[in-house]
Amino acid sequence: MRLLLHRVIFVIFLIILWQGIFALNIWPDFLLPSPLSVGKTLIEGFKDGTFIIALGASFRRILLGYTITIIFGSLLGILIASNKIIDGIVGPFILALQSVPSVVWLPLALLWFPLGEAAIIFVVVLGGTWNMVINTITGIKNVQPVLIKAARTMGANKIQLFWKVILPDSVPHLITGMRLSWAFSWRALMAGELIGTGTGLGQILMWGRDMGNMSMVIAIMLLIGIIGCLTDNLIFKKLEEEVFARWGLNTQ
Amino acid sequence: MKIVVAKNVYKSFPQKSGHNLVVLKDINLTINKGEFVTLIGPSGCGKSTMLNIIAGLILPDKGRVLVNGKKVTSPGKDRVMVFQEGALFPWLTVLDNVMFGLKTNNIDNQTAYKRALEQLKAVHLHKFKDAYPHQLSGGMKQRVAIARALVMNPQILLMDEPFGALDEQTRLILHRELLEIWLKTRKTIVFVTHNIREAVKLSDRVIVFGIHPGRILKEFKISIPHPRPRGNQHLIKIENQILKILQQEVEKHMKIMGGKFGK
Ligand SMILES: Nc1ncnc2c1ncn2[C@@H]1O[C@H](COP(=O)(O)OP(=O)(O)OP(=O)(O)O)[C@@H](O)[C@H]1O
Ligand SMILES: [Mg+2]
Numbered sequence: 001m002r003l004l005l006h007r008v009i010f011v012i013f014l015i016i017l018w019q020g021i022f023a024l025n026i027w028p029d030f031l032l033p034s035p036l037s038v039g040k041t042l043i044e045g046f047k048d049g050t051f052i053i054a055l056g057a058s059f060r061r062i063l064l065g066y067t068i069t070i071i072f073g074s075l076l077g078i079l080i081a082s083n084k085i086i087d088g089i090v091g092p093f094i095l096a097l098q099s100v101p102s103v104v105w106l107p108l109a110l111l112w113f114p115l116g117e118a119a120i121i122f123v124v125v126l127g128g129t130w131n132m133v134i135n136t137i138t139g140i141k142n143v144q145p146v147l148i149k150a151a152r153t154m155g156a157n158k159i160q161l162f163w164k165v166i167l168p169d170s171v172p173h174l175i176t177g178m179r180l181s182w183a184f185s186w187r188a189l190m191a192g193e194l195i196g197t198g199t200g201l202g203q204i205l206m207w208g209r210d211m212g213n214m215s216m217v218i219a220i221m222l223l224i225g226i227i228g229c230l231t232d233n234l235i236f237k238k239l240e241e242e243v244f245a246r247w248g249l250n251t252q
Numbered sequence: 253m254k255i256v257v258a259k260n261v262y263k264s265f266p267q268k269s270g271h272n273l274v275v276l277k278d279i280n281l282t283i284n285k286g287e288f289v290t291l292i293g294p295s296g297c298g299k300s301t302m303l304n305i306i307a308g309l310i311l312p313d314k315g316r317v318l319v320n321g322k323k324v325t326s327p328g329k330d331r332v333m334v335f336q337e338g339a340l341f342p343w344l345t346v347l348d349n350v351m352f353g354l355k356t357n358n359i360d361n362q363t364a365y366k367r368a369l370e371q372l373k374a375v376h377l378h379k380f381k382d383a384y385p386h387q388l389s390g391g392m393k394q395r396v397a398i399a400r401a402l403v404m405n406p407q408i409l410l411m412d413e414p415f416g417a418l419d420e421q422t423r424l425i426l427h428r429e430l431l432e433i434w435l436k437t438r439k440t441i442v443f444v445t446h447n448i449r450e451a452v453k454l455s456d457r458v459i460v461f462g463i464h465p466g467r468i469l470k471e472f473k474i475s476i477p478h479p480r481p482r483g484n485q486h487l488i489k490i491e492n493q494i495l496k497i498l499q500q501e502v503e504k505h506m507k508i509m510g511g512k513f514g515k
């Protein structure tokens with residue numbers, strides 16, 4: 001509770017600071033809007049439905065892209081981890097791909113998928129997949145050998161070993177992978193929307209810029225940050241904590 | 253009656269340095285049905301490797317192990333292993349851990365549940381059936397591990413330093429419980445330990461291993477009935493003999509290592 005209070009005080013401090021800089025009139029109002037005008041834009045955006053439509057469009061994209069990311073990423077990870085030869089050949093390339101921001105694929109993707117929608121989802125998938133692959137591989141490789149031995153002496157066959165030992169023992173890594181992939185996908189989505197077409201949050205942000213409406217730009221920036229933070233704290237952190245506790249691993 | 257026979261078992265492992273480390277050389281041993289046999293020896297002498305070979309988890313390079321006259325080529329339900337750290341599945345409850353082997357062998361849920369609960373009662377842990385492994389103490393974990401092995405009703409129980417990580421008091425309690433189980437079920441137990449007193453206290457026979465290469469140095473038969481009184485002169489004499497052999501072995505090994513470093 002105390003921490004929460006301190007955080008609220010910190011936010012109030014930031015707003016006052018912002019208001020102070022605004023009052024100094026270093027930049028004209030249309031370049032640096034006041035907190036009040038951004039707040040108004042936020043409320044109006046929700047009232048007239050613009051932000052709701054934008055959120056809907058963005059969420060549709062990320063849910064679709066993220067689902068593909070998790071399924072495709074974990075399957076690919078399982079495939080790579082279960083075969084030493086494939087792992088040796090492909091492993092380093094996965095790491096290389098992970099270090100490429102996925103939005104750089106967008107120009108190509110827009111040519112391959114003339115519908116902007118598919119191109120953006122493609123970028124979202126590329127944004128999160130490699131991380132999911134890497135975490136799945138780590139999880140499977142780090143299964144405790146003694147658990148496999150124990151299961152084998154109790155008569156578990158290869159299929160049972162996979163489903164009843166290897167996969168469950170990798171779950172903490174898989175959850176961490178899912179959490180990080182969500183963050184990567186979310187970033188990829190925003191980057192994609194800034195460039196691509198449609199009605200998502202990123203596009204409204206760009207539209208605000210083109211209109212010279214910096215209140216709109218900042219309002220959307222705040223929304224993007226808040227949503228990223230909320231999903232991480234309310235969904236993924238909770239899930240991770242629960243799994244880690246159940247698996248007997250200490251968080252941190 | 254013989255149940256385990258090892259004939260000229262030889263096993264080496266390739267090391268990172270490139271050369272092959274001979275871990276077991278010409279191991280010949282026979283274990284009788286219902287016998288409690290302990291393998292003891294310096295760290296790295298191949299005790300775990302030998303146990304894994306009997307379990308069928310590792311295959312020997314040369315030689316073979318027969319169980320009930322049949323060559324061991326893979327793990328089998330007649331031989332179940334208990335490990336030092338318990339090796340419980342952290343995501344399963346105590347009960348589900350004990351049911352694991354029954355379920356993988358397609359025993360129906362109801363029967364598995366009944367047998368698992370019964371086995372947990374035998375190790376006094378039925379009240380903890382819904383707990384998760386991380387909520388248990390070291391001694392409780394080992395009891396679950398023993399229950400998980402026994403519920404499969406194996407002929408042979410393979411135990412790799414099962415009490416190695418426990419404090420002295422807990423260890424003594426588990427000694428008593430294991431002996432009770434053993435006297436009641438008369439399972440064949442192959443036990444690995446570092447602890448000379450533990451070996452002499454529990455076993456019918458102690459097999460002392462030497463190192464580099466791992467080989468059998470000597471065997472001691474101990475026929476004093478259980479419960480064996482602490483401080484029994486005969487037991488102490490055997491303890492001292494084993495201690496002496498192991499000390500000599502370690503010293504010899506240190507000299508060889510010293511020679512290597514001297515160069
Ligand atoms: N899979 C493996 N690959 C390479 N070397 C191995 C492997 N398994 C065991 N060894 C080596 O073989 C030797 C014997 O191992 P083992 O685990 O059987 O010894 P141990 O007698 O059980 O020792 P400890 O008392 O420390 O448990 C050790 O030097 C170990 O490093
Ligand atoms: Mg060992």
